Amino acid sequence: MSESIASLIAEMEEERTLAQVKEALDAGRDPLSIVEELREGMAVVGKRFEEKEYFLPDLILSAEIFKQAIALIEPHLQAVDTPSRGSIVIGTVQGDIHDIGKNIVATMLRCSGYDVHDLGVDVTPQSFVEKVKETGSGLLALSGLLTLAFDSMKETVQALEKAGLRDRVKVIIGGGPVNETVVGYSGADAYGKDPAEALKLAGIYLG
Amino acid sequence: MKEVKLHPRDTMTAEERLRAVINLQVPDRVPVSPLIYYFAARYAGINNAELYDPAKFNKALDRVFYDLGPWDIHYYINAYHRELISFFVPMKVLEPGFELPPNSIRQFLEEEIMKEEDYQWIMRVSKLTPRYALYRLFMERWIPRIWEHVGEGWRSYAFMWPRLISAGLRWRLEFERWKRRGVAIMYACPTEAAFDNFSMARGMLKFVEDLRKRQEEIAQAADALVESFVYSFKMVSMITGVKRADLCLHRSSNDFISPETFRKLSLPSLKKLVERFAALGVPTVLHCDGNWDLNLEALRELPAGKAIMQCDGSTNIFKAKEIVGDRICIMGDVPADLLALGSPSEVDEYCHRLIEEVGKGGGFILASGCELAPNAKPENVKVMMESVVKYGYYQDRAAEQARKIA
Incomplete structure (x- = not known):
């Protein structure tokens, strides 16, 4: 067999x-x-x-x-759409171009049945907001390896708030130095220390 | 040279203190060594691109030293010539002031600099010119692929050699200046270990393929380079006057590879090299970025009292002390996020804990986890430096112990 x-x-x-x-x-x-x-x-x-x-x-x-x-x-x-578990916007925040971790997370999320909109690296807060608006995504995943990325993460969350989208969009963050303290600092909802945790968080927030 | 004590209560010089902790002995107090680069620019009010100017870099670093220091061990990383960084990290790089805005941070690109046939090339060349294989690998294969303007063949040598020599001599002058202040020098020159060089130069995806299909070639090529690592160190050590080696292990942590892969493909050449250096009386600084929790046991195979393991905040440093602290000096690991976002009292508390627990019985250097975060709060950096004076004297701890017993 x-x-x-x-x-x-x-x-x-x-x-x-x-x-x-x-x-x-x-x-x-x-x-x-x-x-x-x-x-x-x-x-x-x-x-x-x-x-x-x-x-x-x-x-x-x-x-x-x-x-x-x-x-x-x-x-x-053929024309049959594969069922999606939800839509996610992902990218490495402004000022940071590290993408190994972000790419792996994006691929794992795709493999798990999510529609993933990967904006690449060095993404401005405004670009994240526009993509979230355009796609109606319920989850925004921000990546960054530099400690300077903490500020970009914070600015992105603020931009989301300013656009009136924060209530309906969960924000998760990840990358080398990211932890619970950075979640508090940036105003995100949660962090994942590796791709498996990112998948778990997507499951919690989007099902 | 006149002996300089950094703090009034010190009974050892910084050099004696550093040697003692490497030998796993108890020094007068815990030494401190921050790895400072971008932080210096931010603190001194210059942009990151200006750090390439030796005068500005040294002025900025001096300002940090006199305002927030002193520290015991100078842990430098300024190559001064951007092309020289490739000897340390064989990857394409975007630099502030060049490809990036002046206040950005250097970032590396995952591209295929090392071709799959390079493994065979290394083995061939190592047989023909065992001492020079490492230099030849960089000069003839990797540097021309990283930097188009450098050119191939003799052009690569002609371009790189004067820069190498001038940087080396500049380092030597700087080291003398630091020594006159009573500061010890960590190592002769930053170097990446063979396995980790391959991983970075191949690019993550290609190297993952190699881990499946070319395991033997990885191990054999890494082994073939050992002799030339030793010879290269001797040359650089002669120029810079420092008899301590450095091996960065950016891709050997469990964030990248399994403990089995570490034991099989990274550790053998690493071990051989540390043993070779030890036989020359040269200790090795192992720059262990990432999480090494599952590799700790394997590190016990390294010769005792001959290496420093630098942890960046990802490895459980308390576990490291427990598992390998009787064989390797542990260094670290005030995390970047704590220095950037934490309060002075939180930093003080963490440093105190490190000194008490990891510093127990000696064999410990307090340090920032990898490079000091560029946006670390100056007041936090000062607290870290001061903690070794506040909590780090072993005599105080012995007295306290005696009081408790009484």
């Missing part, structure tokens, strides 16, 4: 995951159910990361396999 797609991606079996996805598609299986199974596998990866069984390279690798699997499935999805 073949192994499940979820367990293969959780074990980071790149070739076997992709082969299994192809096989399932050829057998006429509902593409959405395959996507769902891939997400289940990614949830296992996240859990193992949290438990320190997996580390950053494992997250990156599993996300890569996920992306390749989705590329195989996409042509079969």
Whole structure:
């Protein structure tokens, strides 16, 4: 009996995951159910990361396999929209261009079924506000590695307040020196110390 | 040189104090060593781009030293020539005053500077010219890929050598000045360990692929470079006059790799190098950025009394003391956020705890977690410096202990 797609991606079996996805598609299986199974596998990866069984390279690798699997499935999805768990705007705040952590979080959120709008690095408070308005996102994820990013995070939260959006948008922050103190300083709602915590927070705020 | 005591109650010079803690002995008091760069500019009211001017940098640093110091150990990081930074971090870089506004902070780009065939190149060249492999790797492969204007082949050597020599000689003059003030010098020159160099130069995504497909090449290439690391250190040490080495380990923490990967791919060449340095009577400063909690046990394999582990606030420094403190001097770790956002009393409380717990029995240097945050509050920095005088004298602690027993 073949192994499940979820367990293969959780074990980071790149070739076997992709082969299994192809096989399932050829057998006429509902593409959405395959996507769902891939997400289940990614949830296992996240859990193992949290438990320190997996580390950053494992997250990156599993996300890569996920992306390749989705590329195989996409042509079969036709006009059917994959159900989204919610919309998130993410970016590295103004004055900071570090993006490794932010990119990994964005990918993990996508893999988990969220619509992720990644604004890149050095993003001004105004750009964050405009994107939140445009997309109607309920969650804003701010990243920064520099201590100077604390001020940009604060300014972004203030800009959100000024635009009258703060009540309906949760703000989470992350990056090397970020902790509970920075949450208080910036006016954000919570922080995640790693991608697994970011996923958990997205789950709490968006479901 | 005249012996200078930094504080009236000191019975040791800063150099003696530093040597004592590396040897895991109890000094007269806990030494303090902040890693200061951008903070100096902010404090002195100049912009970050102006730090490339040696006169302005030194003036700014002096102002911090005389207003907020003194400190025991000068932990410098100014390359003065932007291209020289690549010897330390082999990545493309955006600099304030060049690609970034003058008051920004230097930031590195994740690009593929090291090609996959470079692993084989390193092994080949290490056989042909074992002493020069590291220099050749930078001069012939990485520097020309990072800086287009430097050029390839002999142009790279011609461009970099004069800058290397002039920076080295400038450091030496600066070190003499610091020594005259009674301050010890941390190390001869900042250097990145081989595994971590590969990780940064390959770029995160490519290196993750290498960790899967090219493990042997990573380990063998890192091992092949050991001899040239030693030789490079000897050269720089000769120029700067300091007999302590530095190995930055920016990509060996558990934030990046598993403890198994550390043991298998990063530790072997690191261990070999620390042992080689130790045999030369040279201790090594290990700049351990990120969270090292799960690597601590493995660090016990390093020779005892021959290294400093610098923690940046991510590693549980109290655990580090417990697990490896009987073999390695622990340094750290007043966190950036505490210095930037905390109150003086919070900083005082944390420094006190560090001195009491991590400083117990010696083998400890109080320091900022990695670089002092540029936006650290000056009053917090002063509290950190003063805490070693307030709480750090071992004689006071022994007296208190005796009082308690009585």
